[in-house]
Amino acid sequence: MKVAKFGGSSVASATQFRKVAHIINSDVERRIIVVSAPGKRFKDDIKITDILIQLAQAVMAGKTCDEIVQAVVKRYAEIAKELELPADEFLAELKNDLHRKMNEYRDNPSRLLDAIKASGEDHNARLMALYLQEIGLEASYVSPREAGIVVTDEPGNAQILPESYEKLYHLRNRRGVLVIPGFFGYSPEGNIVTFPRGGSDITGSIVAAGVKADVYENFTDVDSIYCVNPSIVENPRQLREITYREMRELSYSGFSVFHDEALEPVYKAGIPVCVKNTNNPAAPGTWIVAKRNHLDEPIAGIASDTGFCSINISKYLMNREIGFGRKLLQILEDEGISYEHAPSGIDNMSVILRANQLKEGKEQRILARIQAELKVDEVHIEHGLALIMVVGEGMERAVGMAAKATTALAQANINLEMINQGSSEVSMMFGVKEEAVVDAVRALYQAYFQEAVVGNEV
Amino acid sequence: MKVAKFGGSSVASATQFRKVAHIINSDVERRIIVVSAPGKRFKDDIKITDILIQLAQAVMAGKTCDEIVQAVVKRYAEIAKELELPADEFLAELKNDLHRKMNEYRDNPSRLLDAIKASGEDHNARLMALYLQEIGLEASYVSPREAGIVVTDEPGNAQILPESYEKLYHLRNRRGVLVIPGFFGYSPEGNIVTFPRGGSDITGSIVAAGVKADVYENFTDVDSIYCVNPSIVENPRQLREITYREMRELSYSGFSVFHDEALEPVYKAGIPVCVKNTNNPAAPGTWIVAKRNHLDEPIAGIASDTGFCSINISKYLMNREIGFGRKLLQILEDEGISYEHAPSGIDNMSVILRANQLKEGKEQRILARIQAELKVDEVHIEHGLALIMVVGEGMERAVGMAAKATTALAQANINLEMINQGSSEVSMMFGVKEEAVVDAVRALYQAYFQEAVVGNEV
Incomplete structure (x- = not known):
């Protein structure tokens, strides 16, 4: 039924x-x-x-x-x-x-x-x-x-x-x-x-x-889910099939088709979802499934969202200090802040979060607490960040996925504020300035969907 | 004096x-x-x-x-x-x-x-x-x-x-x-x-x-600090100048020339260091300074180290759970584990650490605690990871730095387990399987130092 x-x-x-x-x-x-x-x-x-x-x-x-x-x-x-x-x-x-x-x-x-x-x-x-x-x-x-x-x-x-x-x-x-x-x-x-x-x-x-x-x-x-926001790329490719994980990663940042919490019950029950058009029911629509049959196309879609900021912290010999990261995240938790990512270097750590959480002096209070409690050398906040997710189940097995993305962005003269690849098996995340996000998404679409062999297409 | x-x-x-x-x-x-x-x-x-x-x-x-x-x-x-x-x-x-x-x-x-x-x-x-x-x-x-x-x-x-x-x-x-x-x-x-x-x-x-x-x-x-480990690349380029930050990031992973703790007092006092050869004092040596005069070469060096492992965790709707990352790091801190990086995706988080800390059943205990206390969907550990750092003060300003690295690695047919860029202004980090690290470092050296215009060279 x-x-x-x-x-x-x-x-x-x-x-x-x-x-x-x-x-x-x-x-x-x-x-x-x-x-x-x-x-x-x-x-x-x-x-x-x-x-x-x-x-x-x-x-x-x-x-x-x-x-x-x-x-x-x-x-x-x-x-x-x-x-x-x-x-x-x-x-x-x-x-x-x-x-x-x-x-x-x-x-x-x-x-x-x-x-x-x-x-x-x-x-x-x-x-x-x-x-x-x-x-x-x-x-x-x-x-x-x-x-x-x-x-x-x-x-x-x-x-x-x-x-x-x-x-x-x-x-x-x-x-x-x-x-x-x-x-x-x-x-x-x-x-x-x-x-x-x-x-x-x-x-x-x-x-x-x-x-x-x-x-x-x-x-x-709509006839189907598109592989990229149609307000950024005109007539983008339609997706025939996408996995729950891909949908989840895409819906995180700008894919409004299907909200996370709506996907959870069917995901857990393993029930496939078919997104169809009431006005054109003959169109095959997009299937959201546990496992894709068509893996010839490693990338399923590109999503993007704006309104992020990054708290950037540096402290000499930070990585020798057991508990530094935990204490930093504790301060954010105390302040009721939910963070997106916390990449760290040797003497640096960044925390990326949605900027709308930093109202009413919270920004100053958090920066002051980090300075006072963690005795950092420097802490500052960078506003106006956009995150772009390139999502696909085939990504992990394919050599050169990151090269394709970074080359496309470099050719479009876009400076990368952040790359986060490897924590998720099905996505790569790029941070760019908000004003560059449209160009960046277009460049990535071009690289993955217009230069590639036609595969996962209706 | x-x-x-x-x-x-x-x-x-x-x-x-x-x-x-x-x-x-x-x-x-x-x-x-x-x-x-x-x-x-x-x-x-x-x-x-x-x-x-x-x-x-x-x-x-x-x-x-x-x-x-x-x-x-x-x-x-x-x-x-x-x-x-x-x-x-x-x-x-x-x-x-x-x-x-x-x-x-x-x-x-x-x-x-x-x-x-x-x-x-x-x-x-x-x-x-x-x-x-x-x-x-x-x-x-x-x-x-x-x-x-x-x-x-x-x-x-x-x-x-x-x-x-x-x-x-x-x-x-x-x-x-x-x-x-x-x-x-x-x-x-x-x-x-x-x-x-x-x-x-x-x-x-x-x-x-x-x-x-x-x-x-x-x-x-030695006449100077080399831009890469000479046991991996034959006769590598000599560095004329390098900043404290660059030295610190390089010495983290395999550059044994100058240990972190040795650099700290002069770094804090702002005193330049000159590394010279007793057997050839006429050679100019390598200067370690606060600010490089020669920034025509954005990359200073490439370092690598093996013996890392990654604890990979996935949990549906993880990023909605305030405090998840902090609790995970708390478990590691309780167990006396110092971690290197903790990149996170939407429903995934990885913790990269030196594997030699996981002796005597500690690995099993940590995995069991993560499973029991954080109620994750999946947790497993991946051994045999190498980290490669590409380090340079000019990196932040130059478009295409990441593209150059990822393209070189793709051409050498090396699969990237992890990319971490953006938390540090002066480095990019790549994770590869240990068996691929020599090829990876050589490919990066080739891309940054042999195809580039001669610049920061003795």
Whole structure:
């Protein structure tokens, strides 16, 4: 059986609902459907989720909310009307549900926000089930509570509890198509709690792992995952296949297709993921798998991200001092700083971290502590760093991978602030100044994907 | 003024004594001389220091020592005789001194070893002073106690105490040539304590820093420092100039010319070092300086060392876990392990360390602790690693340095286990399998020194 998740743009309008129904209809294995809330229909459209956030904020601010509630109801009503659904009861219940939550959580902002946001997915799943029934499918809405999605009780940051998987497995015994809203679960105390970033993807992944699906299909609005950010390289190569590890390393820095936490349940259960396009379901999409069949292309992709900084420390005879690195990392931990990498030389050590953690004097305090507690010769911070990851399962076996990258960067006249290769078997990391990152990624793309023999290509 | 230190081979025989005298005579600025014990005169010769170690061991074992004492006396007697010195008194005092120490420290092995070893340098300094006087120089032997070399009381591992420098400064006021034995100082309690590796170099460096010399001359038996180990590359390029930082990074891995601890006092005092050849004093030698004048050659040298291993750890979502790296380093610190580098990827971290630290089940214990305490997905250890350092002050400013190295290694078909660039401004580090290290160093030498424009060359 397959679990198919449809993202916001895939369920944004009646037209999209029809495409989804067609996709479900065309494969009897698609028995469990996870849906997002209606997303954008056009570039400047507003997502239902964003309207719902406005609603929650209005409640908290004690403002009148009728107009916002109307805007929410209108979006669903339009879809229902165009699909010619008998939706009066559905729309009345939607309105009641919003008002009920607005009252119940009026004095509890974080609960209110979670409950109101979650209703976007919840009612869309109900509407989808209604539509599928209307066109003659045996379909039913299944709430996350009924499905067994039990999560920790931390608003906006739900983590799945292990007992969920056993409960979810029983969904296999249900007849027909099951439609489950994404993005939230219920805590053991019975509260609605939303997942962090990538919410509906997480639901889909958890459900796929729970029911031991053969495939987790993730329907979105692109034909495939690209090997590089299409806003940096025009019409980049499409990936036919990528491994979990490759996806994880790429999603770390700028590949927003699939968030880490969404990948974990299927990765651990060994269930392949297929990323497909709702608007072009005939395209083969991109498979995320444990082991690639096509290894002729050692590099899977190139990702990049900006906003890093580097704390650079030097101290004569540093490497003789047992415990130096540990003490440095302890200072960062005390200050609540999560670091990315800590490469060291003989008398030098650098710590690379996301600069947005250094607010409100924290930078000065950390530098002062390093100076005072570690008695270093010099410490300074370098801002404006970008990290580039070149990722591929074939990298470890291929001689000359690093040479190709560094030569391409040198030819593009890009100075390398950092190279980190060898700690991961599937990636190399390069640090460059932020202003050089676009040129650097283009140079690497050129070297790995345009000069290479055509291999892992659709 | 100059402080000139003469190594073991420079003071091994009467012929060498004459060369030293000639060198001292040829420059009035050479006012303080530091001497080693007589070293090897030919390939299979034995150093005085090694005979003295045998002597100490014989005393500890309760064996008869007369023959060994005779062997020591004979070496000095031969030098004295060939130099036509009236040395009866000197030789009698040498013999008395050895017997006095053998008796005094009979029941204290580490003190005995230090005292006996130190007498090699001590009596050579006395003999050198005698010879310089004999040829008409105003010269005097100055003991480390008289000079003011006060050290910590740890046998075989003396560390200079800061009050020494002020005392040493007064040597500037003494007339004539002062001859000081290298390798040892006196603890505040009055014990003879020897320095760790590079002993006489340390004395020379401390004295140069104390008297605020203009130059610290280090006389040895090569014309210069080479840019790469001559046992790996035949007739490698000689270095005219190198910075303290470059020297430090090179000496870390295989450059035995100048030990770290010997460089520290002159580095901190900003005193330039000139490494010269006693057997060819006309050669310009190699200058070790704070700032190179010749930066046309960005790379100063290539060093390598074997005997490393890498603990490789992977754990899904490792980089989300605040404190992971710190906890790992804490385990190593608990086990008394000093690590070299700890590069990390997204879900991976490696720790590179010298394998000789992992004796007696420590390897298994550390792996088990990492597994149990950090709940990692996988941990394993990779033995047989070599590290190669490419070192140069010009590296940071030059685009393409890494490309040159990685391309050369790829062309030599060498797989890179690790690249670490960016933490140090003056070096890049490469990890390769031990069996590939010679080919790798040769390939790098070829790339940086044989294809490059001739620059930093004698």
